[in-house]
Amino acid sequence: MNRQLIWLRSDLRLHDNTALAAAAQRGPTVAVYLITPGQWLAHDDAPCKVDFWLRNLSKLSRALGDLNVPLLIRHAATWDQAPQALAQLCRELSIEAVHVNDEYGIHESRRDAAVASALEAGNVSFHHYLDQLLFQPGSVLTKTGTYFQVFSQFRKVCYTRLHAALPRLVETPKAQAALAVESDLIPQHISGFATPDESLRALWPAGEDEARRRLEQFADEQISDYKNERDFPAKPGTSQLSAYLAAGVISPRQCLHAALQSNQGEFESGDIGAITWINELLWREFYKHILVGYPRVSRHRAFRPETEAVPWRNAPEDLVAWQEARTGLPIIDAAMRQLLETGWMHNRLRMVVAMFLTKNLLIDWREGERFFMRHLIDGDLAANNGGWQWSSSTGTDSAPYFRIFSPLSQSEKFDGDGRFIKHWLPELSTLSKKEVHHPETAGDLFGVTDYPRPIVDLKKSRDRALAAFRSLPSGRVG
Ligand SMILES: Cc1cc2nc3c(=O)[nH]c(=O)nc-3n(C[C@H](O)[C@H](O)[C@H](O)COP(=O)(O)OP(=O)(O)OC[C@H]3O[C@@H](n4cnc5c(N)ncnc54)[C@H](O)[C@@H]3O)c2cc1C
Structure with a gap:
């Protein structure tokens, strides 16, 4: 049996999901999400963000169900328990390989290293992919091989890389044959995280359809005005996609492609609104590269x-x-x-x-x-x-x-x-x-x-x- 497991984290989507596509290509796939309230508290994750994750998981569970990919929920207080929880699940389901999309930060890297070694000890291979970013951290460097500290210089190299090859969208998996594994119910509430008001929830509907609707509407109707409107808080001048990007309900590649499409494929010339918006996507990229290149910022130390x-x-x-x-x-x-x-x-x-x-x-x-x-x-x-x-x-x-x-x-x-x-x-x-x-x-x-x-x-x-x-x-x- 060549059963695969995708461990979902901040990539709560079906479309353009690198790890999911890779798993589905290799064999029958099961998905899992770990509920880790102790870790979330330690990381100061907001109750409204945890609620947003749960709401997106419910949508994703239905979408995966349509493809016969069951979504399981496992509980572990903190990430320290992730290796054991995942190793056990792999034994129960006779999993051959686990697939994840990379996350950045010291705790995330340590967690993944520990999970990889626990799995490998049980003969389960661990595969990780670039997905949350357009460029692999460590691949956009100064001439002397260090991480950039100045955004405009970082962006210049990103532009060169984009001219050479645009990051491509990955295929959405097709439905697989049904497995004898039932999806778990997604919890609606996690103890320690207050449920937000309905008025807040209504501002951030869950699901890929909503994320893509926002992106399409922004790219079709607003992006050209972005440079002029983005600084006025009373105007709806920005995309309001950040919650969806942070939870991975939409990918930066999908955002980049939508912006390029609105600007005849250009990112350095043409519509100044589209250029400015792509610039913001690159700021997002820059700060994640900084996190990897200068890990002290991950420990709440000053960069300077x-x-x-x-x-x-x-x-x-x-x-x-x-x-x-x-x-x-x-x-x-x-x-x-x-x-x-x-x-x-x-x-x-x-x-x-x-x-x-x-x-x-x-x-x-x-x-x-x-x-x-x-x-x-x-x-x-x-x-x-x-x-x-x-x-x-x-x-x-x-x-x-x-x-x-x-x-x-x-x-x-x-x-x-x-x-x-x-x-x-x-x-x-x-x-x-x-x-x-x-x-x-x-x-x-x-x-x-x-x-x-x-x-x-x-x-x-x-x-x-x-x-x-x-x-x-x-x-x-x-
Ligand atoms: C003090 C401070 C704290 C911030 N904290 C966060 C945070 O926790 N999470 C977060 O996603 N953004 C943060 N930002 C960046 C920025 O304010 C938000 O990304 C933006 O307001 C989100 O709104 P939007 O989706 O409409 O953005 P848009 O203007 O439409 O931009 C599109 C996307 O680009 C990215 N982006 C835009 N500006 C920045 C930026 N300056 N740095 C990094 N990425 C950017 C976001 O993913 C955003 O969704 C912070 C900025 C400041 C000054």
Whole structure:
């Protein structure tokens, strides 16, 4: 018997799934997913993200069932137990080979190495594939063979590689003969992870059909305007595909091909919207390569070691005010409410709130990174760490420490008429479009709402941040 097992992780889809296609080519295939709540808690995975995984698994189980591929669920508290759980399943089902799509990060790599050796000890082979990325980490390197630290240089090599050969979509497996193995029920809830509100769930319908619908609609109707619209949080200017990409409900290859199709196959010329969007897919790629090339970022260390000496403030009250959207700065509070209620935040605002926390409040970026991870439906170690280290000037190719966004200017520039702020802070709805950015200037009107006064003086706190970075032992950063 040449039975194959695909171990699904962050690749919850049938189409363009490299490991699934490879397994199905070799023989009758069974799928398994490991529920590992202890690991998810240790990784700060958000309850809404875990719920999204479960909802996608239910859809995927039906789609796999149509192909006679049973989807089994196994439980293991943490990844330490993965080798034993999988080895046992392989014995029970007489599995010949296990197939996985690569995941990146120190814990993920260690887990896979341990699983591979446990399986091989039982004569089961372990095959892993590039799938979550367009390019294999380690294959896009500088002339001296090191990982790139500057995005524009990394992108240049990616462009050369894309000119040489586009990553191809893999075939969707055909139905196989029915196996005498029953699919398991997918749990609807995991203890320790609160079920999100229906309103949040409704924003992120599960399944490949929804992911592909979003991609098609974005590529057909919105991509050309992406460059002009992507920075305005009140507009639906971005694809809102990140949750689907993070869970692997859609692949980066599918995204790339859709963007190329909308731009006559070009990624460097033609439609500036499509070029800009592909650029973002390459940022996603860049941060995952950084995670592999510089594993210290996976351990929550600063990419720039000298910035470990920044005198971060221990200011629990300020931190909680930021977390609970009570800073008294409308653009910050509106963005944080968007995060708390939807599990997602617009990219421009992720940068604004991250800079505010790390510069104006001078609070360690790791606090913000963890809080985001605990609430984001698209939480992804590489992108989240990259975004936080960019904003706090501790990362690779990050914002120079002296270029500190003013939340007020950002608010006026990117939410000029205050539409986004008023949506999330209805208590400010009577303010004019000028006052809404800084309600303390609204005189009497200010007194009629419960809205708090700013917790920090923007000018003084900016100077404090500049002084803190200038005081670093190695001198200037950025
Ligand atoms: C502080 C901070 C934290 C972030 N945390 C995450 C995170 O946990 N998960 C996450 O997927 N993205 C994260 N990002 C990146 C970015 O904000 C989101 O990917 C984007 O807002 C998702 O919306 P979208 O799908 O509409 O993106 P689009 O603008 O349509 O972009 C398409 C895709 O490209 C990728 N992408 C876009 N921008 C970036 C970027 N700067 N870095 C890496 N990938 C990018 C995403 O997969 C996204 O879905 C973070 C950014 C910052 C500044």
